[in-house]
Amino acid sequence: MYLTIKGLDDERFIRPLELIANLFFEETTISFKKEENRDLIIQFSLDINGNTVYVKGKLLDQAGNEESAEYEKELSGYQTEKEQFKQVKNAVSHAFLTMLQNWTGMIQKWGILTGVRPTKLMHRKMQEKISFESAHKQLKEEYLITDEKLKLMQQIVERQLAVVPDLYELRNEVSIYIGIPFCPTKCAYCTFPAYAINGRQGSVDSFLGGLHYEMRQVGRWLKTHNIKVTTVYFGGGTPTSITAEEMDMLYEEMYTSFPDVSTIREITVEAGRPDTITKEKLDVLKKWKIDRISINPQSHIQETLKAIGRHHTVEETVEKFHLARSMGMKNINMDLIIGLPGEGIPEFTHTLNETEKLLPESLTVHTLSFKRASEMTKNKEKYKVADRQEISLMMEQAEEWTKAHDYHPYYLYRQKNILGNLENVGYSLKGQESIYNIMIMEEQQTIIGLGCGASSKLVDPKSGKITRFANPKDPKTYNENYESYTNEKINMLSELFNVKTTFAN
Numbered sequence: 001m002y003l004t005i006k007g008l009d010d011e012r013f014i015r016p017l018e019l020i021a022n023l024f025f026e027e028t029t030i031s032f033k034k035e036e037n038r039d040l041i042i043q044f045s046l047d048i049n050g051n052t053v054y055v056k057g058k059l060l061d062q063a064g065n066e067e068s069a070e071y072e073k074e075l076s077g078y079q080t081e082k083e084q085f086k087q088v089k090n091a092v093s094h095a096f097l098t099m100l101q102n103w104t105g106m107i108q109k110w111g112i113l114t115g116v117r118p119t120k121l122m123h124r125k126m127q128e129k130i131s132f133e134s135a136h137k138q139l140k141e142e143y144l145i146t147d148e149k150l151k152l153m154q155q156i157v158e159r160q161l162a163v164v165p166d167l168y169e170l171r172n173e174v175s176i177y178i179g180i181p182f183c184p185t186k187c188a189y190c191t192f193p194a195y196a197i198n199g200r201q202g203s204v205d206s207f208l209g210g211l212h213y214e215m216r217q218v219g220r221w222l223k224t225h226n227i228k229v230t231t232v233y234f235g236g237g238t239p240t241s242i243t244a245e246e247m248d249m250l251y252e253e254m255y256t257s258f259p260d261v262s263t264i265r266e267i268t269v270e271a272g273r274p275d276t277i278t279k280e281k282l283d284v285l286k287k288w289k290i291d292r293i294s295i296n297p298q299s300h301i302q303e304t305l306k307a308i309g310r311h312h313t314v315e316e317t318v319e320k321f322h323l324a325r326s327m328g329m330k331n332i333n334m335d336l337i338i339g340l341p342g343e344g345i346p347e348f349t350h351t352l353n354e355t356e357k358l359l360p361e362s363l364t365v366h367t368l369s370f371k372r373a374s375e376m377t378k379n380k381e382k383y384k385v386a387d388r389q390e391i392s393l394m395m396e397q398a399e400e401w402t403k404a405h406d407y408h409p410y411y412l413y414r415q416k417n418i419l420g421n422l423e424n425v426g427y428s429l430k431g432q433e434s435i436y437n438i439m440i441m442e443e444q445q446t447i448i449g450l451g452c453g454a455s456s457k458l459v460d461p462k463s464g465k466i467t468r469f470a471n472p473k474d475p476k477t478y479n480e481n482y483e484s485y486t487n488e489k490i491n492m493l494s495e496l497f498n499v500k501t502t503f504a505n
């Protein structure tokens, strides 16, 4: 789809307008240049008068059909030109979305929102002490979010505040993410740092050496400055793809190096791939009192698992789930994906029926997203996926199923190129929610990332401003540079928490 935009000349408009247009059309190219054979021409007029922005838009298609929209908004609370532009951009997006909705007859349930964390907007309203009723009104007016999604946002925010009542006061604590970049094989949709583990023992050994070093140094810094840890999350990759002995040493390091591990609210280990789970590894998890694990079926259809490169059977998922249960694992999460290649309502129904026999404590329902760097996106024609309407119906099915089984939504996030412009939702039985998932989604505190591909998100305890710092994604670069990455991170943390850096030998 080719669109010409007239009446705007600031290049910063192009990307956000493209993101909105992509909600309606496969792939859109937007340009300010007058070119022949454009599918649509959009004429904007933008008037900023004092603190009011007034946008008028007119859409013209090749058949001569027209749509128009107007929007007026007070600009408020901005400190910089960049912040002011964001509000102007939202006003232009508002008129743009209205025209495209009218022209296509398609309603975007998330309105003009294309970002990852819509619930943050609702939290912001809560922190400003605005009632839910007014928050709904304001968010609907400003972003064109539908009532259905506003209700979901409210439900999630209420659940999060019930689980973490001090959510807005945790900025002086941190959570820790530990990335283990190995998996038995690479899944087709994956863009995580995940390297096939077979034949890489040398690389695994050096990586773990670096990781232990990072844990020791960061742990010492936390102890020195009396900074508490709220949650710890071992992700990756698959953290259970290393051996039981390596896991044992890693958790011992955590207990030795991190402050007051017994008071950490939650420790999760992703055991995502059932083919990595053994009795010995579960023994290690029990020994170190790991509260929460994930065993991820994604689908209970064998052909699908094969098509997406997961070399385990559906029976193995069930078997490992029962093994974990029999060994006393009381908080198990399972991930499912809606819209996997070749899957529609019958396949998803089967997966839900199988899930019903297991009833894990929490269930994360993802909608497939075509991430740019994944094998699936590179060979898109090989993977046939359901259409927008069927995806939407499967999402509704998941909502009904979780409700009927007493699961409640407690976090959500969205991704670019997600099928049907939907979302990923974490559901949980009451009291079994993952606190780390709430922390990572709502960005209320610093998350220190250790290990390969781990990204640290530094949240300023006073202003809430977020700075990111990424460790290298591949084990080789990590192994060569972990000391300098650790030092740099510690310096940034010291600055953030306004303390003096201390390095240990």
Ligand code: SF4
Residues within 6 Å of the ligand: 182, 183, 185, 186, 187, 189, 190, 191, 192, 193, 194, 236, 237, 238, 272, 273
């Ligand atoms: S198990 Fe997870 S991290 Fe590993 S390849 Fe598959 S999607 Fe990626």
